[in-house]
Amino acid sequence: MAHSSRDTAEGAGWGDHRPGEYKRLMPSRVEKLSWLDPRTLWPARNGVLASWFGDPTGRTRARWVEQRAAAGAPADAVIRRTDADHFSFMVIGDTGEGDDPQYAVVPGFLKVSQGTDFAVLASDVIYPVGGTDDYGGKFFRPYRDYAAPIYAIPGNHDWYEDLHGFMRVFCAAPPLAPEAAPRRPTRAWLRSLLWHRPGAADEQRLAEARELRSAPSQQAVQPGPYWAIDAGPVRIIGIDTGLLGTVDAEQGRWLREVSQGDRPKILITGSPLYVDGEHHPCAIEGGGTVDDIVRDPGHHYVAAIGGDIHNYQRYPVQVDGGRTIQYVVAGGGGAFMHATHTIPRVRVAQVAEEDFRCYPLRGDSLAFYSRLYGRRLRMRRFFTLTEAEATAVIAQRLGIPPTRAQGTPVRVTPRTRLVAALLGAGGRPDRTSRLRLPVRKAYTQLFSPGSATYSPPFFKCFLRLDVTPSSVHLRCHSATGTLDHEIDPPVEDEVTIPLS
Known part of the structure; x- marks a missing residue:
């Protein structure tokens, strides 16, 4: 097994390494995303507008769900995958900038994912605004050789075009009809004047992109932007936290319903519940939080995995009844790196520094x-x-x-x-x-994406979870962009989670 960053500096990717062969997977021309460019910033304005004038994503999400239900999607939004006692799946978050760091993850991901049943993309599938026309180089091409289905939950960037690209690709949904704008001057009226809306997709371009993942074993249509997967002994629940990291009332009601029962559960969310040494329970419209649901002993959650923050963190939190829930951040799948050195010495929810893990160190x-x-x-x-x-x-x-x-x-x-x-x-x-x-804030929101590095080490990561009737074995693998780590991706962290 390759040395990890916890063992040696070379294991972190420092030193004289031969670059990996990931560039052969990339298209001949790659646009380098810059958040200093007004052409990027202006289309990505919807998050700011939602925070100023009110967030409309709950209503838009409800319209998407209504459309999918009318098309025959299951009312409970549950996907039945397999009854096998043993299965494996991958989790990779915040992937789609389409440049060197994203493609540098792919060789190791393909190697580690051999034999897995499916993968989940956890938040921000496509940067900068979730456009349909960007899916070719930022989703279909990089994961063309992953033989199993890929499910996804959207992040805030996927919502910058009202989720049209995401719903088209993952749910086979036609575009939503535009809603009528408010007629009198209100905050909603002003928001509607400034709101960025999706343009018409290039249908030929999308059809050509789909051919890259056209094998029968790769196909899956998920019921909507939030869903649950019943697989073997566990239920995996994916939620959509929209533009501002919250859950609407209808999704909250659904989450409480699918969380019932004795089957152990794993949450996948676009907004991590513990991150950077802080607790962010994620509010639900109308009252309560997502973490209230996760902690409820009657719901039997064993882990909550979130994207959005572009690194890896793990917090083993003890909750009522002597249980331990593993709260994980897993957003290091390809986008620019969020710092970990700004995380203070960890003292949160009785998790001490010696219990905490992060990558990069x-x-x-x-x-x-x-x-x-x-x-x-x-x-x-x-x-x-x-x-x-x-x-x-x-x-x-x-x-x-x-x-x-x-x-x-x-x-x-x-x-x-x-x-x-x-x-x-x-x-x-x-x-x-x-x-x-x-x-931490202004730099990672503006300057980091504009200053992204395009040569190793990259400090990216992804997860493999192996499920048995008695446990879930979670491993975090690193992707540095070096050849030796493509051949043998280091394990940066692992934990066995009991299901009893």
Whole structure:
């Protein structure tokens, strides 16, 4: 088994590695997405408009569900897959930028996924706005050789065109008829004037893209943007958290219904419930939260896996009755990397730092961002930290031992401490706190996508889950873009979850 980032720096992808062969999978021309480009920002305005003038996605989602029900989709939105006691499936989140980092995940994904029954894409299938015409290079082509069906839950980016592309590809749904705009000046009227709406899809282009995943074994039509899958001993439930990370009342009612019963359950959501050392229970319109449903001992949830944040995190949370639910973030499937070095020492829901896992490791994240900022600000000599320097300063600031053993001890210099503080490394506030550069919020929303790296290491990841009558074995594999990790994808984390 290949060394992981928890073992060696080489296992993280640092050092002199031969690049992988993922480029042979890519189209000859790839558009590099930039969130600094007004042509990208303006079509992606719907999230901002929804937060300012009210979120219409609940009503739009209801219209999609009504359309699918009229077309014969099961009323309970449950897919019956297999009665086998043993089966396996993949989870990969936030995939579709269509560039080097997304395609670098594919060789390892295909190798690890051999023998699996299906895959789930967890949030943000297509960047920047979920357009139908983008599915060829960002969904059908990269996963053309995955032999089993792929299901998906939408993320906020898939909603930037009112879910038209997502529903067309995954649900075989025709476009929704436009709704009449409000007639008098209201917040909804103003929103409707500014709202970005989908254009007509290129039907020939979509038909050609579908041919890339046209084998009978690859076909599946899901009942809507939220669904449940009964497979062997477990029920997998996927929910749609829309533009703003919430659940509408009708979906909430459905979620409570499909969560009943003794069958163990795994939630897949576009908005993780624990992330960055914080609890985000996910509000349901009309009252209650998604996490209330997950924690209810009568519902028998064993895990909740969320996308949206572009890295891997795991929180084993003890709940009533002495049970442990594994809360996982799994959004590292191809989009630009969200920092982990900004996560403070973990103390949440009785989960301590020693129980917490993340990928990339905080030191690798800091080293990655130091290079990125050094390049962007043209201050490489000042900002760039080696992985050993970054690991050492993270350990000092958080008061924890280094995650992986270091060779020669590294001295933490004033420059190292200053760079770590400027880049928002977790730890106690210091005199530089007010000078922090925008790493976590503004940077990851704007500058990170525009400054994405196109050479290894990439620090991407995906999950494989193997289910038996007694347990679910979850493994997080990394994808760095190096050849040795394509051949033998390292295991960055694994846990066995009992089903009893």
